[in-house]
Amino acid sequence: MRILLRFTAGLLFLATATPALAQEVTPQSEDWTFTSVPERKAVMASVGFSSGLTIAARCLDGVYDVLITGLPEASSGALSRELGIQTGDQSQPHISVWTVGTRRDAAFSRIPVLVARDLAEGGKLQVIVPSASGGPRTRYVMDVDASSTAIEQTLTACGRSLVDPRQIRADEIDGNGQDGLPDTVRWKIMPRPDFPAPVNDRSPLEGYVVLSCVADGEGRLTQCQSESEQPAGYHLGRAVERSLSRARIQLSDQAANAGLALAGRMIVFNVNFKMEP
CATH class of the missing domain: 3.30.2420.10 (TonB)
Incomplete structure (x- = not known):
């Protein structure tokens, strides 16, 4: 069999390209819940909101994930989507690529450790879903307690740290x-x-x-x-x-x-x- 390795250039999503109109989901305040399941080699920090959005950072048998469920469903056939995460005093969202889950309303970050470090800051959290088919974007605005301890525990379980040692x-x-x-x-x-x-x-x-x-x-x-x-x-x-x-x-x-x-x-x-x- 022939092995083909593809190194294809992708397009970055520009935050300034989002439409001025947006569906706003009103602020909510929640705290993170930490869960440990030793028999499955799993630890997880999660937070859920009345909007139906749930965010989880987890280490499962040595694999680190950040996932979001309850999103507007990804378009049919899409394998990835772009989401923006903005926390604390950040002036602009960090737009990154997420892999669409088996459920079309779920997505897994492709750079989960970098996202987890942002989430640990707490304070005002925004999740921005770019527009689909020319419609308005959706922006979830929430207040989340700073949770450096909970998220740090999930990172430590997978051999990563809350602060990147590469500085x-x-x-x-x-x-x-x-x-x-x-x-x-x-x-x-x-x-x-x-x-x-x-x-x-x-x-x-x-x-x-x-x-x-x-x-x-x-x-x-x-x-x-x-x-x-x-x-x-x-x-x-x-x-x-x-x-x-x-x-x-x-x-x-x-x-x-x-x-x-x-x-x-x-x-x-x-x-x-x-x-x-």
């Missing part, structure tokens, strides 16, 4: 879980990961991995971490990480002309796997 400023993070690289960089030398060996005699036909790495001045990707992968349990993230030592990136022409520095930037990118006969 990257928000304005030096490029990418939101979109396919391929963010538009500030491009591949100079592409990674060539191998499709990992089967697990229990099974292999996925397709999947994706989202990683975050810190670039150095020569375009090397260092301090890499897998942020999410689907399907879980097949070591897709490890396969990509092993291939990154020879990969190199460079600034896009637009980023270079804007005077951006490559060294020290965190690059969040997606690698798609697809096995073809």
